[in-house]
Structure formats: C-alpha cells, structure tokens
Amino acid sequence: MPTRKNLSKLVEKAGVRSPFDLKDYLDRSSREVDRALRKYLPSGKIKPATIHKAMRYSIFAGGKRMRPVLCLAAAEACGGNWEQAMPHACAVECIHTYSLIHDDLPSMDNDDLRRGKLTNHKVYGEAIAVLAGDALLTQAFEIAAHCEPTKRYPLKNVILELTRASGSRELIAGQVADAEAEGGEVIEFKQLKYIHECKTASLLSCSARLGGMSANCTPTQLSALSDFGYHVGLAFQVIDDILDVTQTSEHLGKTAGKDERAQKATYPSLIGLEPSREIAKKLTDKAFKALKPFNQKATALHVIAEYLLKRTH
C-alpha cells in the first residue's frame, strides 16, 4: 500500500488520471451510482407522478454518494467489483435519503435546506414527503432483492444487514434519541456519541460490510470492514458537527449554526473545537488501521477516509 504522504500528493494533482486519483475515483463511482439509481427508481412519468418525482428529487439532490462509494470501494478491497456491489450500494443510498427526508420534516428537525436545495417537504408538502421517505425505504429492499447472492452471504444476510443498520436499534434509534435530546436538558457526551453512532456510523459500517459481502469476503475481512466503516462514520459525524460551527451556509449547502441555535448538543459544544478535531483525527487513524489486513486493493477506501478527515481543515 502506498504511504499516506504519496496518496496525499496524488490527491492534490487534480486532473491527473491514476488509480489513486481521488477526484477521478469519486467522479466515476458516483456517476455509476447515479446511473444505477436512475435505472432502479421508477420514472417520474409513472403514475402517481408526484411520488416518483418526489423520490427522484431527493435522490438526485446532489448528495456526495459517500455511502455507496464506500460500498463499491469495499467490494474492490475484497477482490470484487462495482457491478456486483451496485445493488447493495444503491439500497444503502435509498435508505440514507429516506432518513434525511424524514429527519427534515417539520415534526423532526424542521429544516428548509438540504445540500443547498429546498428540502422535500418544502417542495412537495409534508404528506408527500412522508410518503416519499416511505417509498424510498421500500425501494431499498426491492433493490436489495436484486443483489447477486454469494456463497457466504445469501440474500438473507444482505436483508438482515440492512434492517439491522437502519432499524429501531441503530439508525432510527439515533433519530429517536436525537429528537428526545433536542431542546431538552444538557445531554452527556456518552449519549451524544451514541446518537452519532446510531445516526451515522451504523449505516457507513453497513455500506462497507455490504461491499465486502458482495465480493464474498472472508469473516475476517467483514470484521475489518465493520471496524473501518464505524470509525470513518463516527469521524464523519464529528466533522459535520465541526463544520456547522466553522463554515458558512453557502459552503455547507444547509443552514449553518443551526445546531447551536436549536440548542442541539454537538461535539464542539460539549468538549470544544480542538478536542473534537483531535477525536476526528484519532477515529480516522483507527479506520486506517482497520485496513491493514487488506493489500493495496484497499487504497480507495484509504484515500476516501483521508479525504473525510481533510474536510475539517
């Protein structure tokens, strides 16, 4: 595996095509994900048009595709390929997008902007936004049903992986704890970490694991991918907290400083900005460490994790 210094150099060389050119890798992989999502999601012309337009509106609202890209890169790390991992990657993206639509609802975070665009309910109304979320969650399992089963991981494992990560004990548990904490009493650091683990680390870990499963990875590889995804995911959320404090709305594409105004606990609000940055760095180091058992095939995963850490600078 190339050293981190070399990788950073390569990443900086924008426009240079190489197997380790992050920009090129992200461009190509997210373009493939978009192409697959366009294929999987019903056309906006199919009746009832409103719901299919609303689903597509949020799916194609400019998301970073970090989860599906991690899924594809994890498949490569285990000797698989993008094609095998594509249904898994798209299923995860549908679940992520549904959770954002519902999270933005007036009864939840009541957000007007997401990724620099109006949130789903601001465009389609609250009823359709609830239903578009429901439809994307259902769509995720329809897409997952098209995963090619591997010897170690039949469809049952794929479905259970998705339901665990997105169910009432992980993703939804995070939304619940978040809703209960908001505007309430000061919450402890432990509880905030739990929220971040549930809301972000679970689905990122699931993305990496599903990529591995699509490539019929070994149990040891699966465990390493869990570890990698968890640490990248938690780092990702801590960095989101940091960016909310340090960036403007224009940079973020959403209402900056909103967490603070909503009296929402964040890593910086509980432990300060610099300690939060240190934690993000440590988490990403742990993610790198998890990739050690892999050979140079994990380069993409490595570079993506590094890119996520760079966001704090």
Place this chain on the structure above:
Amino acid sequence: MPTRKNLSKLVEKAGVRSPFDLKDYLDRSSREVDRALRKYLPSGKIKPATIHKAMRYSIFAGGKRMRPVLCLAAAEACGGNWEQAMPHACAVECIHTYSLIHDDLPSMDNDDLRRGKLTNHKVYGEAIAVLAGDALLTQAFEIAAHCEPTKRYPLKNVILELTRASGSRELIAGQVADAEAEGGEVIEFKQLKYIHECKTASLLSCSARLGGMSANCTPTQLSALSDFGYHVGLAFQVIDDILDVTQTSEHLGKTAGKDERAQKATYPSLIGLEPSREIAKKLTDKAFKALKPFNQKATALHVIAEYLLKRTH
C-alpha cells in the same frame, strides 16, 4: 367444499368447535399471530424504549389481523401450515400497521382515533409516530428475511412480493392519490376504485399470495390466490366506506362520518348506498369463484370472505 348455507349455519353456532367454526378459527389464528409478533418485535424495554413502546402500541391496538389470518388460511389452502406462513403473515401486519400510523398523521388524514384507541401520534407525538412507522416497515423486512424459502419461491420472491404491494405503485400510490383527492375536486369513480385497489386490495392480495408461497403453491394456485385476495380486498374497502355512512363511532372504533365531513369520495357518496352494497356482494362472489380450483382446504378462506361480506348487514 360445504355449501355456503351450511357454512353460515356453522358460523352462527358460536362456541361449537369444528374445523369450520369461524370465531374459533379467527381466535386461534390471531392469537398465534399475536404470539409471533410479540416474539418478533423488540421488547418495550430495549433502548430506546420510546420507539419500541410506540411500535408495540399500534401493533397491539386491537387490529382484526385480517391480513395475517388470510395469509395463514391461504397457506392451508395450498397444503401448507401456519408455522411456515407465520413470518410472511407478521411481515404483512407490520406493513399494514405502519401504513395506518402514517395515514393517521396530522399532515395526512389527521385522525385522533383508530380501532377505538388514540392514534400513535396522539400518544407519542408526531416525530415518534413517523419513526415508529419507519421502524415497523423496516421490521417487516427483517421478519420476512426469516421466511423459510420454498423450492418455487426463494426469499427474493417474498421480498419482491412485499415491496411491490407496499411500494410507490400500489400501497403508497393509494395514499398519494388519496391525499391528492381529499378536499379537492370531485373525483371520478374510476379514480376512487384505483385508490381502493392500491390502499387495500394490493396488500390483501399480497397476504394471500404470500401464504401460498410459504406452502410452495403451484403457479395456478398463486394466480387464484391473487384473484381471491384482490376481490376480498376491494370488497373490504367498499364495506369500510359503507360502514362509515351507516354505523356510529362506537361501533366503528373510529370517528364515523369522517369521510363525508372531509369531503372524501367514497363508494356511497359517488354511486349510492345500495349499489355499493351490490358491488361488495359481487366482489365477494368473485372471490368465492377464485377459490373453486382448491379443494375443501380453502374452507377457511371461504368463510372469512363470507364474514367480510356480512359486515354490511
């Protein structure tokens, strides 16, 4: 198969245990469904307790269990048994319950009562109600993943059956069309039929089909079960419309006359009460006809369909 007259007689003999005692059959089957749901759903003690309590609140709010019972009876009709069909039956009930929770939300039908009890959002608040619906939908697929695959119907078929019936072209399409029609311009009979097909007939047909699939039914049997479920389901919804006009809130366990006040199109409001009753009767007759290819093993399905028609009297 016994004649309908004989069956009616048997049904009337409350307390008499026989293979065709409807009350006994419904009691036993719904008790088994309840037992399985208690096992499948996370305990109210599992963190975060709120979401698991909210999920259980609506699942155990006294529903008729018509969908799971039809699923179990369909399995029997194809030579299967309740045990094999139980995950399928419970998955459908979770989907049905999630759709009711979301349908009752302030942004949708804004209902305070359901089955004679406060609706989920009246007890737990709107945010938790949205999430409890999401969690039950996710739970449905977790339960479905535990279905024992049969030779003709591997897990992929079961998942695709559920996603089709509950997705954006059927169940959710019905909710969308319903939301768009409410309080708007006068809708045509054709559109109302489409709403009823999507909102009710699809999932009832799916219930019957899944029961057949759990018993490794033949393609001919599957097609007959589709037909049966569709007609029973449409009849069921027409009868719901009729009951909203003819019954009091006490009998219904929900706010009676609500459809009329909400200017919601119903069969009686578009074509009158008696023609609606005739349609319900015709639909049920078609359902009976669909059962002809089965032998006496379809008796339970037959009696249940008859019971559904009796609700209009």
